[in-house]
Amino acid sequence: MIEIPKNFVLSSVDTPFADVELALKEPNGLIALGGELTTSRLLSAYRQGIFPWYGKSEPVLWHSPDPRMVITLERLHISKSLNKTIRSDKFEVKVNTNFERVIHHCKTIQRKNQDSTRIDNDMAHAYTEFHSQGFAHSVEVYEDSKLVDRLYGVALGQVFFGESMFSLVRDASKIAFVYLLINMPYKLVDCQVENPHLKSLGAFNIRRRVFTKLLKELL
The missing domain is CATH 3.40.630.70 (Leucyl/phenylalanyl-tRNA-protein transferase, C-terminal domain)
Structure with missing residues (x-):
């Protein structure tokens, strides 16, 4: 089971993303979960090299893989x-x-x-x-x-x-x-x-x- 750091959880609209260099190696680049796909959240994500990538029945998962x-x-x-x-x-x-x-x-x-x-x-x-x-x-x-x-x-x-x-x-x-x-x-x-x-x-x-x-x- 994957252990998710507490600062990866987007508990509110104001919760910032963690530094992308803290992203997990497995699954590659996982940096956050939760939150909503609002324009402001998406803009913040892309500007930091983060994008949403998740499957059916999963919460919103955010990634910044290495390499890119x-x-x-x-x-x-x-x-x-x-x-x-x-x-x-x-x-x-x-x-x-x-x-x-x-x-x-x-x-x-x-x-x-x-x-x-x-x-x-x-x-x-x-x-x-x-x-x-x-x-x-x-x-x-x-x-x-x-x-x-x-x-x-x-x-x-x-x-x-x-x-x-x-x-x-x-x-x-x-x-x-x-x-x-x-x-x-x-x-x-x-x-x-x-x-x-x-x-x-x-x-x-x-x-x-x-x-x-x-x-x-x-x-």
Whole structure:
């Protein structure tokens, strides 16, 4: 059984997060539990390199993993096949045209080797509200007017914190990330934890202390 430090419990709206360097090693990066997904709480979390990540029937769990996977334009790798797909104009990319639909798809889609999504009704509502206030954004990829890929995340300063993505068509999700890096004003995209799919695009791991230092420079 995991022993949770008392200062990890968000007992009130004013309870601050503990220093991220105190986060547990197992589960990786757990730094807090409880609290509500309010705009003020989410803003405080992201500015410190913390994000909510919990499963069905669990309380809200907050994480700041070490290492942290990120991607930058300088490290972006576009394969010959992906470049060919991009240049074919097969897909159309739009931004923020239907955020609620995007988060609904991310919430309900069945994912390979996963019993359920980590996006519950409370999270969907919170990020929809976050979007209405200009903090959360969606990047949508269409093929023949059909939404085939979507990702959403949080933008603060020059950092985009990726939250969820899913693709129905090969290469579509890569197109969304390429568009995000090339056409939007972010110097750093947070991918949270290691992902082979994003690693193939050039995403790489950095230590948490390096990540939080970058946040102070870019937010």
